[in-house]
Amino acid sequence: MNQSDSAPTTPDRRAGLMPLLALSLLWIVPIVACGSFQPRPTPVPTLPPAAATANAEAERALALPTNTPVPIIEPTATFTPEVVPPTATPVPVVGGTLTVGQPARVEVPGGLNIRQAPSTAGVLVTRLGFGQRLTVLEGPTSADGFIWWKVDDGQGNVGWGAQGDGTEEWLTAKVGEAQPVNRSPRVGDRVRVTMDAGQLLTIRTVPGTSATVVKQVNNGSEFTVLAGPQSAGGYFWFQIRSDDGAIEGWAADGTDGKRWLSPLE
Numbered sequence: 001m002n003q004s005d006s007a008p009t010t011p012d013r014r015a016g017l018m019p020l021l022a023l024s025l026l027w028i029v030p031i032v033a034c035g036s037f038q039p040r041p042t043p044v045p046t047l048p049p050a051a052a053t054a055n056a057e058a059e060r061a062l063a064l065p066t067n068t069p070v071p072i073i074e075p076t077a078t079f080t081p082e083v084v085p086p087t088a089t090p091v092p093v094v095g096g097t098l099t100v101g102q103p104a105r106v107e108v109p110g111g112l113n114i115r116q117a118p119s120t121a122g123v124l125v126t127r128l129g130f131g132q133r134l135t136v137l138e139g140p141t142s143a144d145g146f147i148w149w150k151v152d153d154g155q156g157n158v159g160w161g162a163q164g165d166g167t168e169e170w171l172t173a174k175v176g177e178a179q180p181v182n183r184s185p186r187v188g189d190r191v192r193v194t195m196d197a198g199q200l201l202t203i204r205t206v207p208g209t210s211a212t213v214v215k216q217v218n219n220g221s222e223f224t225v226l227a228g229p230q231s232a233g234g235y236f237w238f239q240i241r242s243d244d245g246a247i248e249g250w251a252a253d254g255t256d257g258k259r260w261l262s263p264l265e
Contacts, residue, residue: 098136098149098163098173105265106132106161108170111182114159118148125159129182133175133265134161155186180262185225185238185253189263193221201260203249207237214249222264229253 098104106112106128115122118141128134132153139149139160146162149171163171180192193201200218204211207230226248228238235252238261242248254260 098139098171100136100138102136102173103175104134104136104149104151104171104173105175106130106134106170106181107172108168112161112170114151114153114157114161116159118143118150118160120144120146122160126153126157128153128157128161129259131179131181131265132183133181134171153183155183178264180259181265182259183263184229184236185261185263187225187227189225191223191225191238191240191261191263193217193219193223193260194262195219195260196258201251203240203247203251205249207232207235207250209233209235211250215247217247223247223261225261 107130109130111127111129112132113127114125116125117123118139121144134151134153137150137152137158139147140163141148141160146165148160148162150158150160151171152158161171163169178190180194185191195201197219200216201221202216203214205214206212210233221242223240223242226239226241228250229236230250231237235255237250237252239250240248240261251261
């Protein structure tokens, strides 16, 4: 071994090492103090518990799908207005309203034509006299410019008669009190003597102009029909009786369009 390698350090040599030691300390102190030269992570601020909970709820609300209610539109029924076919415009008439099942009266002075069909071309059934009382069976029906009603005169004559012409009323619902009508009497009728003014009606024991006279009665006298008609001497005869039974016999009902015995209706 060389003696110079193991010799102790001299004061001059120690003085040369001091600067190296000081430089080493400059590197060591920062390392000890900082731990290393690796960069530290940036600290994340911590939210208070209440704020963290609110954020979590918000995130959960955004993450979860929401069930938006869908409005349900109920179907509604569609109303279809009824289409009413046009009807003929009735001819206006004077007076009350005729009603099926109710009585009516002939108002036309010359009499009312009754036809098989509600038309001016309908077959003529009969001609009813002024004042005659009828029963309304059907109607109204509009045809040929008239309003028609089906009526029954109680003597087997059934047909259609016009209510009026727009100015005059031929068939009226205003029946009123019983009054003499222009038709032939029938058994059971109450009749009134309707002779011309100043004339008397002759009542006889049997039908015929040569039969014995029972009584001559004034115009306006009333009786009940018991029998008839019977034809004799050019007249039709009816057996009549007064209300008190004092007068009973046969009388002619009229001639030449003049009615001597008129039923009350």
